[in-house]
Amino acid sequence: AQSVAQxxxxxxxxxxxxxxxxxxxxxSGNPYLFWYVQYPNRGLQFLLKYITGDxxxxxxxxxxxxxxxxxxxxxxxxxxxxxxxSALYFCAVRDTFSGYALNFGKGTSLLxxx
Amino acid sequence: DARVxxxxxxxxxxxxxxxxxxxxxxxxxxxxxxxxxxxxxxxELLAYFRNRxxxxxxxxxxxxxxxxxxxxxxxxxxxxxxxPRDSAVYFCASGSIAGGSGNTIYFxxxxxxxxx
Numbered sequence: 001a002q003s004v005a006q007x008x009x010x011x012x013x014x015x016x017x018x019x020x021x022x023x024x025x026x027x028s029g030n031p032y033l034f035w036y037v038q039y040p041n042r043g044l045q046f047l048l049k050y051i052t053g054d055x056x057x058x059x060x061x062x063x064x065x066x067x068x069x070x071x072x073x074x075x076x077x078x079x080x081x082x083x084x085x086s087a088l089y090f091c092a093v094r095d096t097f098s099g100y101a102l103n104f105g106k107g108t109s110l111l112x113x114x
Numbered sequence: 115d116a117r118v119x120x121x122x123x124x125x126x127x128x129x130x131x132x133x134x135x136x137x138x139x140x141x142x143x144x145x146x147x148x149x150x151x152x153x154x155x156x157x158e159l160l161a162y163f164r165n166r167x168x169x170x171x172x173x174x175x176x177x178x179x180x181x182x183x184x185x186x187x188x189x190x191x192x193x194x195x196x197x198p199r200d201s202a203v204y205f206c207a208s209g210s211i212a213g214g215s216g217n218t219i220y221f222x223x224x225x226x227x228x229x230x
Contacts, residue, residue, distance in 0.1 A: 036221075052216075
């Protein structure tokens with residue numbers, strides 16, 4: 001079985017400060033890991049993914065994520081938060097055995113204050 | 115700009131009525147997913163199709179929900195009869211997925227359903 005956990009329901013950060021949104025995963029095979037962002041009343045937008053190779057993955061809007069196999073984590077980071085980054089963030093996993101669908105975490109609400 | 119298109123965007127209906135949601139996947143994508151989002155349950159996978167064949171509908175209440183893909187450009191999700199507990203956002207997503215691949219899936223804007 002494959003799953004992800006997002007331990008924080010909400011993350012608050014001041015504009016200009018670095019942000020981290022946490023995600024841990026559990027898979028049978030090797031993981032493919034994804035981050036999506038959802039703005040209010042919108043669909044999910046793809047941010048970045050880890051497939052293989054470099055553990056540090058760079059994505060849209062200045063976001064990056066670090067894959068850590070020993071800690072089974074894939075935390076989302078950004079060096080300097082913007083108020084416009086305030087949204088709901090989802091981590092998702094697909095493993096190399098089970099193929100098709102993505103399993104999503106519960107989501108973490110990010111609030112960036114001016 | 116290729117995108118997944120869903121209709122209707124918003125629907126308010128009375129309990130007991132039939133609701134049909136439609137999805138046009140991105141051209142060339144072979145796998146289509148239906149997810150449901152609620153505050154309590156988060157994102158749940160309802161069903162998905164690959165090359166128009168249903169692969170998994172284990173997340174879908176079978177007594178009232180049905181999903182079909184009559185052709186490569188249209189997927190439908192039907193609820194009959196609808197109940198207030200079906201109120202949620204229903205997302206369609208598509209991707210060009212091979213088994214165990216890292217390919218991305220792309221979401222539509224959702225159909226926001228309220229059953230009163």
